[in-house]
Amino acid sequence: MLFFSKPRLKQLFKFNLLKIGSGQNKGFTLVEVLVSAVILAVGLVVIFEVFLASLDIINLFNNRLNAQMYLDEKIWQLQSSLDQQRGMFIPSKQVGTVILGQKEFNWQLDLELVDLTQELFKVNGQMTWTEGKKNRSSKRQTVVKSYFSNANLWKDDDKK
Numbered sequence: 460m461l462f463f464s465k466p467r468l469k470q471l472f473k474f475n476l477l478k479i480g481s482g483q484n485k486g487f488t489l490v491e492v493l494v495s496a497v498i499l500a501v502g503l504v505v506i507f508e509v510f511l512a513s514l515d516i517i518n519l520f521n522n523r524l525n526a527q528m529y530l531d532e533k534i535w536q537l538q539s540s541l542d543q544q545r546g547m548f549i550p551s552k553q554v555g556t557v558i559l560g561q562k563e564f565n566w567q568l569d570l571e572l573v574d575l576t577q578e579l580f581k582v583n584g585q586m587t588w589t590e591g592k593k594n595r596s597s598k599r600q601t602v603v604k605s606y607f608s609n610a611n612l613w614k615d616d617d618k619k
Contacts, residue, residue: 519590525559526586526597533568534601535580541580541605564588578605 537553553573565587571577584599 513593519595521560522562522588522590522595523597525562526564526588527599529557529559529564529566530584530586530597530599533566534584534599534603537568537570537582537604541578541603545607562588573602580604 544563549569553570557564557565557566567585569583571581571583573581580603582599582601582603584601585596586598587594587596589595
């Protein structure tokens with residue numbers, strides 16, 4: 460059996476501990492402090508850039524959502540006017556400007572007749588606005604039908 464004697468055991472586990480008041484410097488140098496400050500500053504700049512970019516993206520999607528909701532509203536108004544006109548003349552192109560959330564949007568609706576007998580109309584809607592230096596747009600395309608159709612009246616006229 461191999462046993463360690465006490466002096467050998469102390470030499471194996473000998474630690475070099477700092478002695479208090481022994482004259483050794485225990486602080487950071489100026490270069491170490493400056494390097495850590497530069498690393499911290501670069502990290503903070505990166506974090507703020509990511510934060511500001513995410514705010515811009517949120518603002519862009521908020522404007523896009525406002526544009527889509529307004530286009531839906533204009534399409535519903537067009538559907539309602541089709542029902543009220545009952546075969547009368549509806550302009551094939553409508554344009555306008557609206558301010559939503561402190562942003563100016565230009566909108567345009569194009570109306571095309573798809574089927575006269577069923578009074579089906581194709582609607583192309585577009586909203587445009589400027590976001591910073593870029594022009595943005597949102598489009599919507601759908602088909603609307605006049606529910607109070609005069610198609611039956613036209614068929615009755617043909618039978619007479």
